[in-house]
Amino acid sequence: MKLPEELTAAAEAYRGEVQKKLDIGREMLYLSQEDVKRVPVTPGEILDRTEKALIAYSAKKVDMPSKIALHPITDTFFHAMPAYVPEEFAAGVKWGSCYPSNRERYGVPQAQGLIIYSDHLSGLPLAVLDCKYVTEIRTAAVTYTAAKYLAPREAETFGMIGCGVEGKQHVKNIERVLPRLKRIYLYDRYEKAVDELIGAYQTSLTARLVKAASYEEVAKSCAVIASATVASEGYHPVIKDQWISRGQTILLCEGHTLYEDAVFKRADKYIVDSRDQVEQFSRYGYYPFGTPPIHAETGEVAAGRAPGRERGDELIVGNNFGMAVEDMFVVRLLFDRALEHNIGVRLPL
Numbered sequence: 001m002k003l004p005e006e007l008t009a010a011a012e013a014y015r016g017e018v019q020k021k022l023d024i025g026r027e028m029l030y031l032s033q034e035d036v037k038r039v040p041v042t043p044g045e046i047l048d049r050t051e052k053a054l055i056a057y058s059a060k061k062v063d064m065p066s067k068i069a070l071h072p073i074t075d076t077f078f079h080a081m082p083a084y085v086p087e088e089f090a091a092g093v094k095w096g097s098c099y100p101s102n103r104e105r106y107g108v109p110q111a112q113g114l115i116i117y118s119d120h121l122s123g124l125p126l127a128v129l130d131c132k133y134v135t136e137i138r139t140a141a142v143t144y145t146a147a148k149y150l151a152p153r154e155a156e157t158f159g160m161i162g163c164g165v166e167g168k169q170h171v172k173n174i175e176r177v178l179p180r181l182k183r184i185y186l187y188d189r190y191e192k193a194v195d196e197l198i199g200a201y202q203t204s205l206t207a208r209l210v211k212a213a214s215y216e217e218v219a220k221s222c223a224v225i226a227s228a229t230v231a232s233e234g235y236h237p238v239i240k241d242q243w244i245s246r247g248q249t250i251l252l253c254e255g256h257t258l259y260e261d262a263v264f265k266r267a268d269k270y271i272v273d274s275r276d277q278v279e280q281f282s283r284y285g286y287y288p289f290g291t292p293p294i295h296a297e298t299g300e301v302a303a304g305r306a307p308g309r310e311r312g313d314e315l316i317v318g319n320n321f322g323m324a325v326e327d328m329f330v331v332r333l334l335f336d337r338a339l340e341h342n343i344g345v346r347l348p349l
Helices: 006-020 033-038 044-058 102-106 131-151 166-171 193-203 214-219 261-265 275-283 298-302 324-342
Strands: 027-031 069-072 077-085 088-099 109-120 123-129 156-159 183-187 210-211 224-227 247-252 268-270 316-319 343-347
Touching: 027 077, 027 324, 033 123, 033 131, 033 210, 044 131, 044 275, 044 298, 077 166, 077 324, 088 131, 088 324, 123 131, 123 214, 123 324, 131 166, 131 183, 131 247, 131 268, 131 298, 131 316, 131 324, 156 166, 156 214, 166 183, 183 193, 183 214, 193 210, 210 275, 268 298
Parallel strands: 027 123, 156 183, 156 224, 183 210, 224 247, 247 316, 268 316
Antiparallel strands: 027 343, 069 077, 077 088, 088 109, 109 123
8 A cells, every 4th residue: 555646745744744843863752651641632533533444444545464463471462563544644563462461470451562653754753652542542442433333322231341441441431322321231350340440430421330240141131242351362252142132232352252152153244343354363263163254344334335233133243353553543643642732752763
């Protein structure tokens, strides 16, 4: 994917605006996690940018090879995730990891990593920033996008499986896309995580937060179920096919880890963020029983090129594993705002 000739002048103009605030080639901007969190962006802007990223990817307007993975220890990974978005003048790579035992072993979160954001006209680095918060907000926004098109708008119940940092982000703004929610069921193997989520967000949400006792309670109680857990190696499902009913919407961030394979195979619509990445991750063993026929990509549904939910009795599964193009759309916004508000530290090259 190359920069279209008709965008060359605009790309040079954008680089010139950046150059006024950052001496490209002699310095770069460093944004810590706290810096990234201080950048003034709204949840609506993140949702809009993420939805546009999904649409651009499915319309083949970006250059994004499937992410590649390393697995140094059982149930851990490093992901290398490059992407280039010509129309956004945005290019970069995320190097992220997930080590679920980090908190117990070292007292740090399981997800870590950095993003390198570059000038696409010269190849020079513009910024290095923490990727954890970027990943949190754009991953939740992918689930929101999927919910907009795949879940019934009149849904009154939502379930969140996994109530850590990512689970909190999912719950925080879910009422933006499911405005009629009355109850949000929460489950995590670590009870403290559920208590912390309820304490953090109950007063800011209209729906009542319910502490579920089991995976089964969430599965049987909710019209829409999201999950943000660990993409473990091997096949160890904890949610049984018999607990899942027609009409439900299941939104995944970790592949086929949690559910029995029969759930996916009987879905009326099986939707993924990227066909290519599903194929890639199948080779890594994440789908030991294969994947169902893919109805569409999330971006195709969001763009109106493929139907989302058409009937109330459809069982729909959305499998969104995460893509670098989402990071680049969000990072472009964060980078511009950080320069505008003089956030971050300039480091010499």
